[in-house]
Amino acid sequence: MEDITKTFSKEELEELDKIIETEGKNPGGLIPLLEKAQGILGYIPISVQKRIAEKTGIPANRIYGVVTFYSFFTMESRARHRIQVCLGTACYVKGGKEIAEKIENDYGIKVGESTEDGRFTYERARCFGACGLAPVMVVDGKVYGKISVENVDEILSQYK
Amino acid sequence: MPGKTVADINNIKNAAQNENDAKKDLTKIYVHMGTCGIASGAIDVLTALRKEIKENSFKNAKVITTGCAGICSKEPIITVEVAGQEPIIYEDINAEKVAEIFQKHIMGKKVVKEYAFARGMEAQIKERIKNNGKIPGQTVVDDSIQGIEEIPFFKLQEQRVMRNRGIIDPNKIDDYIARDGYQGAIKALTSMNSEEIISEVLDSGLRGRGGAGFPTGLKWKFAAKEENEIKYVLCNADEGDPGAYMDRSVLESDPHSIIEGMIIAAKAIDSHMGYIYCRAEYPLAVETLNKAIKRARAYGLLGKDILGTGFEFDIEVYEGAGAFVCGEETALMRSIEGLRGNPRPKPPFPAHAGLWEKPTILNNVETLANIPQIIVKGSEWFSSIGTEKSKGTKVFSITGDINNVGCVEVPIGTTLNTIVNEIGGGVLEGKHYKAAQLGGPSGGCIPLQHIDVPVDYETLQEYGSIMGSGGLIVMCDDKSAVDIARFFMEFCKEEACGKCIPGREGTKQMLNILNKICGGKGSKDDIEKLEELGHVIQKTALCALCKTSANPVLSTLRYFRNEYEEAVSKN
Ligand SMILES: Cc1cc2nc3c(=O)[nH]c(=O)nc-3n(C[C@H](O)[C@H](O)[C@H](O)COP(=O)(O)O)c2cc1C
Ligand code: FES
Numbered sequence: 001m002e003d004i005t006k007t008f009s010k011e012e013l014e015e016l017d018k019i020i021e022t023e024g025k026n027p028g029g030l031i032p033l034l035e036k037a038q039g040i041l042g043y044i045p046i047s048v049q050k051r052i053a054e055k056t057g058i059p060a061n062r063i064y065g066v067v068t069f070y071s072f073f074t075m076e077s078r079a080r081h082r083i084q085v086c087l088g089t090a091c092y093v094k095g096g097k098e099i100a101e102k103i104e105n106d107y108g109i110k111v112g113e114s115t116e117d118g119r120f121t122y123e124r125a126r127c128f129g130a131c132g133l134a135p136v137m138v139v140d141g142k143v144y145g146k147i148s149v150e151n152v153d154e155i156l157s158q159y160k
Numbered sequence: 161m162p163g164k165t166v167a168d169i170n171n172i173k174n175a176a177q178n179e180n181d182a183k184k185d186l187t188k189i190y191v192h193m194g195t196c197g198i199a200s201g202a203i204d205v206l207t208a209l210r211k212e213i214k215e216n217s218f219k220n221a222k223v224i225t226t227g228c229a230g231i232c233s234k235e236p237i238i239t240v241e242v243a244g245q246e247p248i249i250y251e252d253i254n255a256e257k258v259a260e261i262f263q264k265h266i267m268g269k270k271v272v273k274e275y276a277f278a279r280g281m282e283a284q285i286k287e288r289i290k291n292n293g294k295i296p297g298q299t300v301v302d303d304s305i306q307g308i309e310e311i312p313f314f315k316l317q318e319q320r321v322m323r324n325r326g327i328i329d330p331n332k333i334d335d336y337i338a339r340d341g342y343q344g345a346i347k348a349l350t351s352m353n354s355e356e357i358i359s360e361v362l363d364s365g366l367r368g369r370g371g372a373g374f375p376t377g378l379k380w381k382f383a384a385k386e387e388n389e390i391k392y393v394l395c396n397a398d399e400g401d402p403g404a405y406m407d408r409s410v411l412e413s414d415p416h417s418i419i420e421g422m423i424i425a426a427k428a429i430d431s432h433m434g435y436i437y438c439r440a441e442y443p444l445a446v447e448t449l450n451k452a453i454k455r456a457r458a459y460g461l462l463g464k465d466i467l468g469t470g471f472e473f474d475i476e477v478y479e480g481a482g483a484f485v486c487g488e489e490t491a492l493m494r495s496i497e498g499l500r501g502n503p504r505p506k507p508p509f510p511a512h513a514g515l516w517e518k519p520t521i522l523n524n525v526e527t528l529a530n531i532p533q534i535i536v537k538g539s540e541w542f543s544s545i546g547t548e549k550s551k552g553t554k555v556f557s558i559t560g561d562i563n564n565v566g567c568v569e570v571p572i573g574t575t576l577n578t579i580v581n582e583i584g585g586g587v588l589e590g591k592h593y594k595a596a597q598l599g600g601p602s603g604g605c606i607p608l609q610h611i612d613v614p615v616d617y618e619t620l621q622e623y624g625s626i627m628g629s630g631g632l633i634v635m636c637d638d639k640s641a642v643d644i645a646r647f648f649m650e651f652c653k654e655e656a657c658g659k660c661i662p663g664r665e666g667t668k669q670m671l672n673i674l675n676k677i678c679g680g681k682g683s684k685d686d687i688e689k690l691e692e693l694g695h696v697i698q699k700t701a702l703c704a705l706c707k708t709s710a711n712p713v714l715s716t717l718r719y720f721r722n723e724y725e726e727a728v729s730k731n
Pocket of ligand 2: 126
């Protein structure tokens, strides 16, 4: 296991501890705690899970079970920008698959992977509720609707 | 902070209505800013509009930011209402167009016909029809623009759950109160007891809108009977069907209607704590809900002593973490407890042992949004539309190869044909309707030969589909039925919790066969195997996710078997 103090800064760990302090007390607080922890650290590696376990008394294997159950959580660090291509039904029937394939081919990445230059992490998603604008792609939380294989590059070029 | 009283709320209501009257000479500009609007550029439009107002020192404007306007394919949309004139809805607006509209229409009082979509506002359709297409006191500016009451998309809808969309600012509780908001909660808290509330809801015939269609009043009755100091009211805002967004639309445009519905439910079963479980993919909805809850607390509508009635109830928003199965009720409760969202067998039913083993009711967003009006207007009003067994309206999000993509609310029993071809404006030019998928991954499709079926719980089931939560995706001839079935099976395989063998292995095997067929390597036997496996899973899987996972396959086999046969004919 990696050394947590080398992976994350002192400030980040302080913030993490603060969240553990406040959310850890709630009986159902584990998921909000993990959501917030990921918000600060970007991902939840084993070292972080262990720290949460030690400080809250929640068994480490339960934390691991939760992290791996919910697709929102990731144990891998992400690149600078996060691409989420929607493959919900509305987007699928409107050509979302072609968009996903284009990104996979052009950038040489598969679902869950990051580009070697650390620029993009690529994921598939299940509906952002913007189905009216299908096909949809979300980059760093910004929703792009009615996209096409032709204008994907233009959108992504804004993210360096 | 001391809470407000019933009289205070009524004063706010009167004051807000008076303010609307007092501001009659202002030009109102509504900018519709739901997720779809924002993704289409509504923020740029709003910024450009504010800039024009400022640069021109225009004092006479009131900008109102609302949620979704309903017709997503025309976003960004703004509505301009010059004092004394008919409101004009503009479609497909951008920063340049809004600058032009500002100069010509808002300053110059001349409609920019080129960008105009319709005259009038959705909330005034009934009044416009009554008065031959206008509203007394408003001059008609250009009658070559279509009146909103003439457009099938709007005319054929019946706005109840969505009655406030496009006109109120979801972040302003006063806007909601001005439109009779919280009157249902006041009535329930001050003049009704638990039995009276429950019998009103029972009599209304309201059935759960989350998919299963269980009578809401009955669910409440079971929970009310339980004797326990701690009970919970939960709202299911997980909206897992990928391709559906009715609940998001309600959450973003009218969050107080859900809070009010939950207060009434709490009084009915005597609960003091509620949770709204909202999916993480809806950041705007979560933000809007949290703001609304804060305002409601400040107004004494949530908290220890609601409106001085002595009743206590509060709500927290709980963000999901991306697992479809957590929309299922028992899994949702495990998730709030901070555990893996594994469903568990029923009984025990949640009404007896739900969240943290306490008596719990769970209702869908749309179900709860119906409640306040049932209490205010009565069960008879509610059940005046719909079919014999299914009362009221249903909201659908219609998407796919259709002209008018959007959220529509129709009386239950409206035919699929009306929804697709009239409200939806038919399929895209040059294409031919093949089928509409209802109920998402647990549902089935309705092909052309049955397009005249009335959309209600029982009829859809007869045809191998389900009402579902309201996702309605229209597909045309160019889509392969087998590929769509494969798509849904892949979804179910990935989302299955893995606890039971039929769910885990069955979905995997079915997906393998479907992949084989789609890849051109299938054989005739495979079709039979699919059918067999489908029936086994239906009978033996543990929870509803996997039990229903074969539905899309069985439904496409029922109507498009020829496509399967064609796909395997080469082998
Ligand atoms: C796999 C699965 C997913 C579900 N997802 C949702 C959902 O996203 N939203 C919802 O309201 N109900 C969903 N349901 C239905 C709920 O279990 C439950 O019946 C519903 O929330 C009850 O509310 P209602 O009676 O108001 O419809 C789902 C059910 C299953 C089996
Ligand atoms: S299906 Fe892609 S946003 Fe809903």
